[in-house]
Every structure is written in C-alpha cells, then in structure tokens.
Amino acid sequence: MGYQHLMKRRHLLKGAITASTLTAMTLSHSYTPKSANAQSAEFRWRMVSRWDDQFPGQLVAARRLADRIAVMSAGRLIIDVLPPDEVVPFPETKTAVSDGTIEMSRSLSYDWRAQSPVLEVFMVLPYGFTQKEMSAWLYYLGGQELWDEAYAPFGVKAFPAGSLGAQSFGWFSNEINSLSDLQGLRFRTTGVAMDVMSKLGAAATTMGRTEIGQAFQAGELDGFELGGPLVDMQYGLHVLGAPYYYFPSYNQPSGLVELVVNRAQYEALPTDLQQIIEIAAQAEYEQGLAEANFGNAQALNTLVNQHQVQVRQLPPDVLTALGNASGEVIADMRSNGNEMMQQTIDSFLSARQLLKAWSQVSEQNYLNARGLDFTYG
Amino acid sequence: MGYQHLMKRRHLLKGAITASTLTAMTLSHSYTPKSANAQSAEFRWRMVSRWDDQFPGQLVAARRLADRIAVMSAGRLIIDVLPPDEVVPFPETKTAVSDGTIEMSRSLSYDWRAQSPVLEVFMVLPYGFTQKEMSAWLYYLGGQELWDEAYAPFGVKAFPAGSLGAQSFGWFSNEINSLSDLQGLRFRTTGVAMDVMSKLGAAATTMGRTEIGQAFQAGELDGFELGGPLVDMQYGLHVLGAPYYYFPSYNQPSGLVELVVNRAQYEALPTDLQQIIEIAAQAEYEQGLAEANFGNAQALNTLVNQHQVQVRQLPPDVLTALGNASGEVIADMRSNGNEMMQQTIDSFLSARQLLKAWSQVSEQNYLNARGLDFTYG
Incomplete structure (x- = not known):
C-alpha cells in the first residue's frame, strides 16, 4: 500500500x-x-548527559549520538549536549524532560528509581542479564513494551543508547577467601548491591566517588567498588593502596545506558526524524558496548602490567551466597512492589531462564574452551 | 567551523x-x-541478500535494513531487496556490486575468500573473537581500516550489518568422549573447519544443506554441522536420527554479517544518506545479534524439551586439540598468504590477546558464577 x-x-x-x-x-x-x-521542518533540541567530562567516554558518546543525528537529518535536528546540573540539578532531569523543559537525557533508568522503583530493572539487576541478553529481552521478549509502560506516566519514552560494560566486584585491602571475610567488611557500593552485601553481613555504605579515596585512606573502608577498569583507573582507585581487584561483578555484568525523550515532542516529529533518533540510539548502544570492552581491556592490561594490580576471582562459595542473596532481593522487589513491578520481574525472570540456557551452551561454553591451555598464534 | x-x-x-x-x-x-x-536527490538501489526466505531471519533482516533506510531518508533512498541468484548467480554477486550492476549485498565476508582469502578473517576464525570482541577490533583496534583495505581492490566498502549468532559443533550418531572418536569420523562441515578437523584425523567433507539429510540417512556420514539451533531446526537436522547435539562451536562462536556497498556510488551520495546507511547497518548489527540469541534460545528450548535432543559438551582434551589445530591453521594462513594477510592476522592476534584477557575476567567469569547452584527467582 x-x-x-x-x-x-x-x-x-x-x-x-x-x-x-x-x-x-x-x-x-x-x-x-x-x-x-x-x-x-527544523528542530533544535537539548540533551542532558548524566556524565560530565571526567567520566571516560560517556559524554563523548552523547556528543557522537547528537552528531550522527545532525548528519543523518541533514541538519534538521540539531541537539545540544549539556553536562549534568547545567539546566537543573541532575536528579530533576527526568522531570525536566517530562515537562518538556529539555527534550532528552542520556542516563541510566536506575537514576529514576526513587520516582519509580521498577525502572531499575531496565538497567541491570544482580545476577541478571548480560548486555546481549538484555537486548534480546527488550526487542523480542517484551522488555521494551514494559519499559514504555513504566515510563508512560512520566510522558517520556526510552531507547537503549549505550552501555557501561562490565564492572568489577571491587578493590580490597585483604583477600576474600571465604564468606567469613565479608562479615563486618566496611564496603562502599551502591543501589541494590547494598542490600545484597548487607544480607551477607557486610557493612555496606555508599558515598560519592570523590569521598572514596578520603574514606579509604582514613581507615574507614576495607573495600570499595565504582566501575570497571577504565573508570576506576580514571578516578585513581588503583593508587589508593587496595592491592586486590576482584571479579566478577555479580551485580553489574553490564549496564544499559538509556536515551529518554519527551514523548509528545518525539511524536510531533516527522516520521523520518523519529526513526533517525531511534536507529542512531540503537547504533550507539552497539558502539558503546564495543567501546567499553576496548577501553576496559586496555585499562586492565595497564593496571596489571604497569601498576602491579592483583586481579582475583571471588571463590565459589561467596559467589553462590551472593546468588542466593541476590535472588532474595529480587523476590523482595517483586512482592513489595506494585503490579507493574510484579509483571516486570516476572517477565525478566522468564526471559532470563530462557536466555541463560542458551548463553551457557554457547557463550559460556565457548569462553571456557578458549581459555584452555593450547598454542594459538 | x-x-x-x-x-x-x-x-x-x-x-x-x-x-x-x-x-x-x-x-x-x-x-x-x-x-x-x-x-x-533521490536514489533507487538494489541489495542482494545471501539468504533466501528458507533461512531463518536473514532475508527479513535485509528487508528491515532497507525499510529503516527508506524511512530515515524520507523515501530518498529506496532499496529493493533481492534474494540470491536473482540477478547473477550468488558467487558473482560481489563482482556485480564491484562493477555497479547492483549497489549492495548483505552477505558474509567469507563468501569472497576465493577472490581474496584475507576476507575470511572479517567474519569469524576458529577460536577467534566473540561478536562483541569483533566489534571492539573493528571500531577501535584497526579492524575496519584493514577490512576497507582488503576490499579496496574491488571498489567496494563493507559495514557490519548483522550476526549469525553462535553455531553448534554439530550433530552426531555417537558420543564424542575422546580424541580417538574423531579418527576417521565422516563429518560434514565447511571452510576452515575442514582443515582443522582433518588435522585431528576426521574425514571432513562438505556438501549443500539439502544433501546432508540424504548422505546421513544413506550411512555416508557420522555427523554434520550447519548452523545454530534455530537454523538447524528449520532445516530439520533434529529429525535425521543423530541424537547428540554438541557444543561449543570452537569454529563459529558467532559470525559477522556484512553490508557490501559499491564505493563510487556510496561516495556519490549526499553525506546524510551515507551516514544513514552506515548507522542503519550498525543498528541492524545490534538487532541481528539479539535476534539470533532470542531465536536460538527458543529453538534450543524446543529441541531439548519437545524433541528430546541430547545436548553435550565436547570434552576438554578434544577442545584443547581443536585449539592447537586451529592455531596451526591460522599460522598457515598467515605464512602462506600475502603481506595483507600477514598484517591482518597480526592485528587479529594482537587484538584477540588484549580482548580475551578482559573477556575472561568479566564475561566468562560472570557466566560461570551465574551458573553456580543458587536459588534465584
């Protein structure tokens, strides 16, 4: 037709x-x-970035996204990228996008959990999706529809638009050899991980990234986590004197970066510009994960070979206990939330079960095989 | 400025x-x-798809890509999607794109290895990159530049534009418990895997997908591989009577799908349409991997739970021997090829070493931890 x-x-x-x-x-x-x-028709929009230029890559990514949209639209949609706190304090950004003061933010769905706890599910959950599984859930297993529904009351729509890549479990003064090493451990973390670590007896605490160094050097912390190798190195966490760098992050195997758009303004755009925004965001999602993997691979190499950082893996009993505690936290979220939370967690759990079975057979199995001792190259 | x-x-x-x-x-x-x-300016182009509509997803993906380009360009670039063998026999497609008879193909770089063996490196190599590592190599570690150089003599340019996802090692009549089970094994495979399997004493052979069933049921094959669960189920490989379905595919942990474009015609486009093609392809690359993971996860579930297929993992000594043999094959490619091949393999090996160390710490470590025995959901 x-x-x-x-x-x-x-x-x-x-x-x-x-x-x-x-x-x-x-x-x-x-x-x-x-x-x-x-x-x-021509449009001039503004996009608030969650990250300032101290944070590796993410403000650059926001500018790249704006640039691509400008070029693809032949200049009909120009987006000025603003650092956080420029127009309003960052926590009020979603309200500003919601009421149309600004048209877009590039942020984490988790940022708005105070306004709507279910939004956290659309970034990452402990022992949840890898980034590739998140994509399969969003595009093919109902995730995007639920995300749209969760954001509908705010009058905004979100698109996947980047990735934080995998994080670390954290930096520690002493090795973690068993569950007892978590007892009373004074540990800086954030979000859901605080609940999980508390269940295992740790003294979980949160603080801003600039306070971590002061607290650790004042003897008030035994360990801390912030990001992956690239981010941690940028913030100098490797020179604070905590020699052991632990993996994996059971908590943040990856992290979806969102583009939030005022829905009414989006829907008022011509169809070509709507599609340009959506597809540019999706391409940036792919680009961002590749960039995170590249940057983290390089930073890990530098940390290990130039700074003598000691990379450690959490022992299986600790990982298993973290799994049980994470499962409890997810179950609490499901039963203490509203109907939307219940529906979203159910969808997440069902997609996770399906996708996990395939990831085990393919990706996990392959990576383990490739790690065997053979001569190559 | x-x-x-x-x-x-x-x-x-x-x-x-x-x-x-x-x-x-x-x-x-x-x-x-x-x-x-x-x-x-307005353009009407044609794109040949490597895959016909019998193959799950890939012709649909080509149409989706064309649709997105049409919408983003507000109808200024309309691309008609053609099945293989419509204009010329498929093996001559690149020549047709090269001389401008058609403007584009959506294919595998591996398809053109007879014309230029180095092109195979840009799809997948045995024990090489995961799809995410491939992206990091292409965008940040020199891969795309080498790919452009490899395609320059043909007057075409390639973009990542989809993914086959992970494949299987194959279907077998009997279990594979040790290296001796590969001795004389009559096995259908293709490409580089034939060399690797031959090094381990298997009788590797290749044939078209429709011949596999006839050959197996005539007792001329002990095993065969074609794709992953979704493709294999579509072609009915699960009902041929080979009960054991082996993983991982050391050979195809994933597979990059390319969009090849006639370079002169591409460069004659306005900048906005050039960018629309490139970004739409990149978004389809992300979409395609998610679709492959979703489709394979669903198909694996059906195969195991409805068709009683027995999923098996290759034993470590077989995987290690496949690793050594793969390493030899890669080294042969490097030393028997030209300078371009040597340079490309060196870049691949160096990127692989860097990215593998990070994948081990993050993805592999995470997937293994998530597979431990704990209660979740």
Whole structure:
C-alpha cells in the first residue's frame, strides 16, 4: 500500500521495471512517505548527559549520538549536549524532560528509581542479564513494551543508547577467601548491591566517588567498588593502596545506558526524524558496548602490567551466597512492589531462564574452551 | 567551523541564546550541512541478500535494513531487496556490486575468500573473537581500516550489518568422549573447519544443506554441522536420527554479517544518506545479534524439551586439540598468504590477546558464577 504509493511517486526514477524488479517488489517494504512540509521542518533540541567530562567516554558518546543525528537529518535536528546540573540539578532531569523543559537525557533508568522503583530493572539487576541478553529481552521478549509502560506516566519514552560494560566486584585491602571475610567488611557500593552485601553481613555504605579515596585512606573502608577498569583507573582507585581487584561483578555484568525523550515532542516529529533518533540510539548502544570492552581491556592490561594490580576471582562459595542473596532481593522487589513491578520481574525472570540456557551452551561454553591451555598464534 | 556556520543558518530557530546554550556550544559537534540540492536527490538501489526466505531471519533482516533506510531518508533512498541468484548467480554477486550492476549485498565476508582469502578473517576464525570482541577490533583496534583495505581492490566498502549468532559443533550418531572418536569420523562441515578437523584425523567433507539429510540417512556420514539451533531446526537436522547435539562451536562462536556497498556510488551520495546507511547497518548489527540469541534460545528450548535432543559438551582434551589445530591453521594462513594477510592476522592476534584477557575476567567469569547452584527467582 505505502509501497505502491511510493512506486507511483517515483515512476520517473532511473531504471526500467524488469522481472527482477517486479520480484523485488514482493520482497520489499511498506514505507509511507511524509509530506514535504513535515520533511523540511527544523528542530533544535537539548540533551542532558548524566556524565560530565571526567567520566571516560560517556559524554563523548552523547556528543557522537547528537552528531550522527545532525548528519543523518541533514541538519534538521540539531541537539545540544549539556553536562549534568547545567539546566537543573541532575536528579530533576527526568522531570525536566517530562515537562518538556529539555527534550532528552542520556542516563541510566536506575537514576529514576526513587520516582519509580521498577525502572531499575531496565538497567541491570544482580545476577541478571548480560548486555546481549538484555537486548534480546527488550526487542523480542517484551522488555521494551514494559519499559514504555513504566515510563508512560512520566510522558517520556526510552531507547537503549549505550552501555557501561562490565564492572568489577571491587578493590580490597585483604583477600576474600571465604564468606567469613565479608562479615563486618566496611564496603562502599551502591543501589541494590547494598542490600545484597548487607544480607551477607557486610557493612555496606555508599558515598560519592570523590569521598572514596578520603574514606579509604582514613581507615574507614576495607573495600570499595565504582566501575570497571577504565573508570576506576580514571578516578585513581588503583593508587589508593587496595592491592586486590576482584571479579566478577555479580551485580553489574553490564549496564544499559538509556536515551529518554519527551514523548509528545518525539511524536510531533516527522516520521523520518523519529526513526533517525531511534536507529542512531540503537547504533550507539552497539558502539558503546564495543567501546567499553576496548577501553576496559586496555585499562586492565595497564593496571596489571604497569601498576602491579592483583586481579582475583571471588571463590565459589561467596559467589553462590551472593546468588542466593541476590535472588532474595529480587523476590523482595517483586512482592513489595506494585503490579507493574510484579509483571516486570516476572517477565525478566522468564526471559532470563530462557536466555541463560542458551548463553551457557554457547557463550559460556565457548569462553571456557578458549581459555584452555593450547598454542594459538 | 561547520558548527558556527550552522548556528548562523539556524539563528531564526526558537529559543534565546542563554548561558546554558553558550556552554552547550563548546560541547557540541562539527556538523557541516550539505547543499539543499544534494539533499533532495533521490536514489533507487538494489541489495542482494545471501539468504533466501528458507533461512531463518536473514532475508527479513535485509528487508528491515532497507525499510529503516527508506524511512530515515524520507523515501530518498529506496532499496529493493533481492534474494540470491536473482540477478547473477550468488558467487558473482560481489563482482556485480564491484562493477555497479547492483549497489549492495548483505552477505558474509567469507563468501569472497576465493577472490581474496584475507576476507575470511572479517567474519569469524576458529577460536577467534566473540561478536562483541569483533566489534571492539573493528571500531577501535584497526579492524575496519584493514577490512576497507582488503576490499579496496574491488571498489567496494563493507559495514557490519548483522550476526549469525553462535553455531553448534554439530550433530552426531555417537558420543564424542575422546580424541580417538574423531579418527576417521565422516563429518560434514565447511571452510576452515575442514582443515582443522582433518588435522585431528576426521574425514571432513562438505556438501549443500539439502544433501546432508540424504548422505546421513544413506550411512555416508557420522555427523554434520550447519548452523545454530534455530537454523538447524528449520532445516530439520533434529529429525535425521543423530541424537547428540554438541557444543561449543570452537569454529563459529558467532559470525559477522556484512553490508557490501559499491564505493563510487556510496561516495556519490549526499553525506546524510551515507551516514544513514552506515548507522542503519550498525543498528541492524545490534538487532541481528539479539535476534539470533532470542531465536536460538527458543529453538534450543524446543529441541531439548519437545524433541528430546541430547545436548553435550565436547570434552576438554578434544577442545584443547581443536585449539592447537586451529592455531596451526591460522599460522598457515598467515605464512602462506600475502603481506595483507600477514598484517591482518597480526592485528587479529594482537587484538584477540588484549580482548580475551578482559573477556575472561568479566564475561566468562560472570557466566560461570551465574551458573553456580543458587536459588534465584
């Protein structure tokens, strides 16, 4: 239908209609062109970035996203990228996007958990999705629809638009050899991980990234976690005097970065600009995970080979206990939340079960095999 | 510069210049608008898909890519998607893109290894990159530049534009318990895997997908591999009578799908349409891997629970021997090829070493931890 209309509109285009072209028509798409008027409208928008330029990569990523949108739209949609706290204090950003003061933010769904706890599920949960599993949930197993529903009361829509990559479990003064080493451990972390660690007897506490160094050097902390190798090195966590760098992050195997857009303003855009925003965000999601993997791989190499950081793995009994505690925390979220939370956690758990079985057979199995002792290259 | 120009051009747009906006200017981009003339040009292109509609997902993905480009370009770039063998026999597709008979193909770089063996490196190599590592190599460690160089003699440019996801090691009549079980094993596979399996004493053979069933049921094969669960189930490999389904695919932990574009025609496009093609392809790359993971997870679940397929893991000594043999094959490729091959394999090996160390600490470590026995959900 839309396609037939397009065929007529384009009958002057080069190339005769051949048998091949006719076959192609049956294979092709259902594009419906907008009016020329809508196509020539111009827009100037603003995007608040959660991260300032001290944080590796993420403000650069926001600018890259804006640049791509500017180029793809031939300048019809120009987005000024603002650091956090420029227009309003960052915690009020979603309200500003919600009421249309600014049109967009590039942030973490987790940032808005005070306003709506269910939003945390759309970034990462302890022992939850890898980033690739998150994509499968969002696109094919109902995740995006639930996310849209969770954001609907705020009048905004979110798109996947980047990734933090994998984080560490943290930096520690002493080795962690058993569960008893977590008893009373004074540990800086954040969010859901505080609940999980508390269940295992740790003295979990939170503080800003600049306070970590002071607290640790004042003897008030036994360990702390912030990000992955790239972020941790940028903030100098490797020179604070905690020699043991523990993995994996049961808590943040990855972390989805979102683009939140004022829904009314988004829907008022011509279809081509709507699609440009959505696809540019999706491409940045792919780009961002690659960038995080590259940056973390380089930083890990530097930390180990130049700074003599000692990389350690958590022992199985600690990982198992963290798994049980994480399961309890998720179950608490489900039963203490509202109907939307229950529905979202159920969808998450069901998708996780399906995708985990495949990840075990394919990715996990492959990575373990590749780690065997053989000569290569 | 470009940005300043744009600022002047857009001085009539809504919104006063505030302190915030001025700050934003220093954060923003370097977009240079094209002339209005270039922006209104219209193009009708053709894209050959390597896969027909019998193959799960990939022809649909090609159409989705064309649709997205049509919508983002507001109908200025319409791409007709053609199945393989429509214009020329599929093996001649790259020549057709090269000489401009058709403008694009969505294919595997490996398809053109007869014309240029180095191209195989840009899809997947045995015990090589996971898909996420491939992205990091392409975008940040020189992979895309080498790929461009490898394709330059053909007058084409390639973009990542999809993924096959992880494959299986294959289907077998009998269990594989040790290396001796590979001796004389009549096994259908393809490409580099034939060399690797032959080094371990298997009787590796190749044949088309429709011949596999006939050969197996005539007693001429002991095992065969084609794709992952989704593809294998689509082609009915699970009902041929080989009960054991082995993982991991040391050989194809994933597989990059490329979009090959005639370079001269690409460069003749206005900048906005060039960027639309590149970003739409990158978004489809992310979409395709998610789709492969979703489809394979569902198919594996069906195979195991409805068809009683027995999933097995290759034993460590077999995986180690496959690693050594793969290493030899890669080394042979490096030393028997030309300078371009040597340079590309060196870049691949160096990126693999860096990225593998990070994948072990993060992804592998996480997946193993998540697989421990704990209660969750």
